[in-house]
Amino acid sequence: MSPASPAHSEAPAAAPPRLMALATVVILGSIMSVLDVTVVNVAMHPLAEHFDTSLATIQWVASGYSLSLAAVIPVTAWAIGRFGTKPVYMTALVLFVAGSLLAGLAWSPGTLVAFRVIQGLGGGMIMPTGMTIMMRAATPETTGRMMSILGIPILIGPLAGPILGGWLIDAFSWRWMFTINVPVGALALVLAARILPSVPGSPGRRLDLPGLLMLSPGLAGFIYGLSTGAERRDFGSWDVLLPAVAGLALVTGFLVRARRSPAGLIDLRLYRNRSFATGAATLSLFVVGYFGSMLMLPMYFQVVRGESITASGLLGSPLALSAGITMQFSGRLSDRVSPRKLVASGVALAALGMALLTVQLSDDLAYWRLGLSLAVLGTGVGLTIMPTMAAATRGLSSEEAPSASTALQINSQTAASIGMAFFSVMLSTGAGGDSTVPHHAEPFADTYAWAVVFMLAALLPALRLPLRAPSAARPVDAGTAEQRTPVHG
Incomplete structure (x- = not known):
């Protein structure tokens, strides 16, 4: 594979920020995204009681986040190339923080699910964009050091999520599971504005719309089918099989098309x-x-x-x-x-x-x-x-x-x-x-x-x-x- 042309590079014009400064911005965003999955998982029963609804309905608070996260990941690579890492990362943070604030103010199961979808759109872009930032900051000799830093949120999330979620619900309210992200996200936004290099993307980079319309719904459908079947421990019903099979068919179609397209998603x-x-x-x-x-x-x-x-x-x-x-x-x-x-x-x-x-x-x-x-x-x-x-x-x-x-x-x-x-x-x-x-x-x-x-x-x-x-x-x-x-x- 040929190296990228200088026109597509994203090196800052001035002296570059230190790796740990970049890592601070990336970790703050990533840890919110990872924690939000495990924190909410322990709150299903309290949420169902608060809204006086079934667990099947309130489960969409978790599923809606996961599906929007999966749907937005494929477009991230194009967005980074088109607009640059800094605008994409800051947009992801804004979406995540806005979704968190709105979720903390939700007044019904439907509004909570809708606001979690907004959170997922931001969360789905945070991890791949953060990884791209760190990959571009590293040389081949320091890639391992960079990856060890990126792994911190992945490991803290499963450990701290249930503990933090249980404590916030017991000591305060379920709303704090979401609003706690607001000050952390605001800090990440301020640091991102100051630390991340500002280099424009490539205005001529076109979005592979047919590929997007296959891959994003395909991933969402496939993951929805698997998640719903796992939750019920039953994969035989049509509302599990249909989205899973349709999603797999769309992903397969994307792969076949992408092999022939030099400018795929x-x-x-x-x-x-x-x-x-x-x-x-x-x-x-x-x-x-x-x-x-x-x-x-x-x-x-x-x-x-x-x-x-x-x-x-x-x-x-x-x-x-x-x-x-x-x-x-x-x-x-x-x-x-x-x-x-x-x-x-x-x-x-x-x-x-x-x-x-x-x-x-x-x-x-x-x-x-x-x-x-x-x-x-x-x-x-x-x-x-x-x-x-x-x-x-x-x-x-x-x-x-x-x-x-x-x-x-x-x-x-x-x-x-x-x-x-x-x-x-x-x-x-x-x-x-x-x-x-x-x-x-x-x-x-x-x-x-x-x-x-x-x-x-x-x-x-x-x-x-x-x-x-x-x-x-x-x-x-x-x-x-x-x-x-x-x-x-």
Whole structure:
């Protein structure tokens, strides 16, 4: 793939901001987007009671956000190329903050769902745009360090979300789950206006409207079908099958068309790059096994062990803490050692931790033993996710960054939805087909075994990642290097 032309670069004219200054802006936005998913998940019952409506109706508060998030991700790459990262990122923040404020003022289930959709439109652009900003700020030698910073929100969200959501509801009101984003988002907007480089986009960049009309509704329909089927633990009804099948058909149509279109919504030529293709495959398989199965952990604590929402979040902390700590040095390590050796070791260690959890899980397993298994799993996760993304994106040109970040976000979002649906079905099957959550540990253990299978499957593409360490790899050409924002410190 040829490097981007200088006309499409986005390097600032003045001295560039330091990596940590950029990271502060990106993390503030990203952590709001990630937290908002897990915070709301613990509030379904209180919201249903407040609005005197059914859980099926109030579930759209979560589903509406997820669907709008999935629908807007595909257009992000085009918007970045057309307008530049700074306007797109700030627009995403404005939408998210406005949606948060309105959601906190909602007066009915319908208005709450509508305002959550506005939130999702902003949230869907925050992550890929933030990743593009950081990719352009990094050199090939510092890509791993940058990815370790980007991983902070992904790991904090699942840990802090249930705890924060439960505390806000118990101590204040469900409205605070949304309005708390307003001051944080306002700070992120001020910092973005001051720190992010202002470089215009390309006015002649046309939107692939036919591609957008296939990919965005396709992803939304497919994810809706999977999410609804997982929620009901029933994939046989027409209102689950129809959107899932129609969505899959639209996504397939997009892929067929994009292969023939040189100016598609997402540049599929990225997948000709072996590092990107194997990294995306590794990440997708790993996400199916990890994120899909991790949704069962709070259920196990709450239903089998009788713990509260807040306690279940705290009991899962060994996983998030070990992953977060490991991620901070694994990103830097990935700038110096072989991606193949590092990622394969991480995947194998995560599979070992998941296997330890699987073989030990019982109705009365000692929490210290469970925590130790989660710590091993988390260490493997920290050695896998961000080093894989670093390996996939290292050396890509500035022009390729938006498509790369968008493609990885789509892959991860879809893989997580597939994982949640798959493990929901497996858990239900293990409970004898009952639609309720099982009250014993055995179905959980049987379902976790599938997570081990997916993680081991992720080893296959991981073993095809580059063998040479980045420091030993051939430097990128001058044309590409000139387009990157240098990183200091």
